[in-house]
Amino acid sequence: MPYGWAGRVLHIDLTRRKGATLPLDPVDTRMYLGGRGLNVITLYRELKPKIDPLSPDNVLIFGTGPLTGALSPLGSARFNVTAKSPLTGILGDSNCGGFWAPELKYAGYDQIVIRGRASEPVYLWIDDDDVEIRNAKHLWGKDTYETHQSIIEEIEDPEIHTVEIGIAGENLVKIANILTDAYRGTGRTGLGAVMASKNLKAIAVRGTKGVKVADPDKLLEITLKDIEILYSDWFSRLFSEQGSMCLVKIYQDLGALVTKNYQEGQFNPIEGLLGDYYAGKYEVKPRGCFSCPLHCSSFWMITDGPLAGVRAPKIEFGIVINYTTRLGIGDLEVGLKAIDLLQRYGLDSISTGGTIGFAMECYEKGILTDKDTGGLKLEWGNGEATLEMIHKIAHREGIGNILAEGSRIAAQKIGKGADKYAIHTKGLEHIECDPRGIQAWGLGYAVASRGADHLRALPAFEYTISPEKAKELFGTLKAADRFATEGKGHMVKWFEEVRAFTDSIEACKYITRTGLIWPEAQGQVLSAVTGLKLKTEDVLLIGERIVNVERAFNVKEGITRKDDNLPERFTKEPMPSGPSKGHVCNLEPMLDDYYKLRGWDVKTGIPTRENLEKLGLKDIADELERLGKLPKPKS
């Protein structure tokens, strides 16, 4: 593997304090490319079903992709971290940008596979070929920022990059995440707790080797051309100016912006939360990940008032909204302060906000009282209580100890009908976009391989595509109608394939959201970097294969069609007001379509042997059959 890939996997056994570097299997890279795809097949092979995610039996995998570290107009910053999730009990996986993954590639590794559990806190120091397991007792108890800074001082190199967990992870909070350089997070599925369960506080990397490129001239040429394509699009231009904060207005206008735990789809007054308000008042300068032409993030600072001086090099619509409209709060500064706290503690912003929203609705309905909350008034709009809840969850203090389990388990512990207000799928909290206002997103949430998740499908076309293009791609004009269910199974399947491919070459899904989403565009960059020539159907096939391996992993853990669901709030309670008024998410017909198109059994939602074999996954079909999970073939 001379181009793109480094060709090596670093294996670390923390129990035995031993490591080994093994060659990357070239067949695996052909079938799964890298990143998300390579991680999931690795996890599938490593784990027996039903292991305890917080036991030494779990395996924590960090994976870069063939683009990582190369010049790329699609970004080349990203990595996936994968393990069994302690929050959901199924596939745990999260994707993150920044600068750590390119550094890891430059050190000469495509993937790190971490097994076992260290007997005391440690961190990993990877200095090209020299890998050291170092004592981290002095770092335990430190927040992510202090940890990052301490390691930089110890190594005496200001340009190294780190991933680390905060106090939430250490406390085995099930919604804890892993950060890189203390400001970008592998947000979802609680993998910070898995890292903590291994007594692993951080991984610091220095790499000097570089990435070899198959066709440098072609890559330079495509990069300029793709930057032009990117900026010819209004959506990308807006993203480059406001980042994902521009979505506040887009979802508000659709009437699909989470408000008070999805009781409503619009928040008013919205003006103080809009992207241009943020950009004008708080943004200092735009910032991008490695090799990124879009720079959707920014460094911001609060300059007056009681929170003056609070600042961070990262903002995301998905963070801000979870601590504002989701909780009935109109003050953007609560959202900004939340960013600072979540980064330091190492908490998933979506799940933490979702869980607080759940608790607030329980408080409204009298299921939780002042006695339960320790006197904290968990009322809609209470910013102070919101920030206090973040502290409590990270420290597992008082009611925070229950909420630290995520909303599904918290609802079970609280009882009294609380589960009605826990808005999750498969145990993972939903994001900010209400699927009653955009149907394909609802289907995407229901079938996503890591629980309620928008990024597995991210069917952006539902509100940006023309009906003509929708018909060409998905067989019906109605696919472009956000309230229709027709064509949505096809749309979600197509998007899932493309996104799985993007995650596996480790390009950015924001850059490839519109003009550069096409398999041809992404395949072209991959080809220039690696020399691998892929046709559109190859791209879609690799994506489909990855989606099926993820499904098979979850099937082994007991997942079937009944788990591909949405909370009743979305399927039974019509949106009370706004531009999506009167609509529910009509999931079942979309699910039927989706399984049929996938070649999965419609009754159980389990892949069939025929489909698995078509994808080169006979081994997996055999294993599912041995476990008695495979649907009987139709006679």
Added chain:
Amino acid sequence: MKVILVDPERCTGCRTCELVCSLTKTRECNPQKARIRVLSIPHEGVDLPIICQHCEDAPCRSVCPVGALRRDPQTKAIILEPAVCVGCNACMMVCPYGAITIDTERRELIKCDLCDGDPLCVKYCVTEAIQFVRADIAMKIRRKHALEKFVGPMLKSRELLPAGGRS
């Protein structure tokens, strides 16, 4: 005469310039081999591209004991001749910007040569944080940037600028 103009306020820290530079000069993507480096302090929102300014009275050139640094008559760039260079590191030590570095793999000193008068880092910088402009115009551009910052809110209050975003 043209000069490299760097604006840290526009730099997003994406390091595309490093990748384009190393890919052009060494056929691989490796920041260690780039003639331009971005220094970032992310938690304070600081990103600063470090690149040779081809100083008028260049200390690197004065200090070089073997005359390995020459000024190109056309582009006015200070060019390091690897065939002449003995690797004494004196130029690296006196450079006021830290813009001369060592390619540790090839064990040689490397620096910017302005790509024969068409620097690629400039071409690929989407926010124009690095520009290559006539020296007399450079100061005008700096003044314009400063003015934009100062006047922007004023113009906005009079609604002469779009409010940002699509309605």
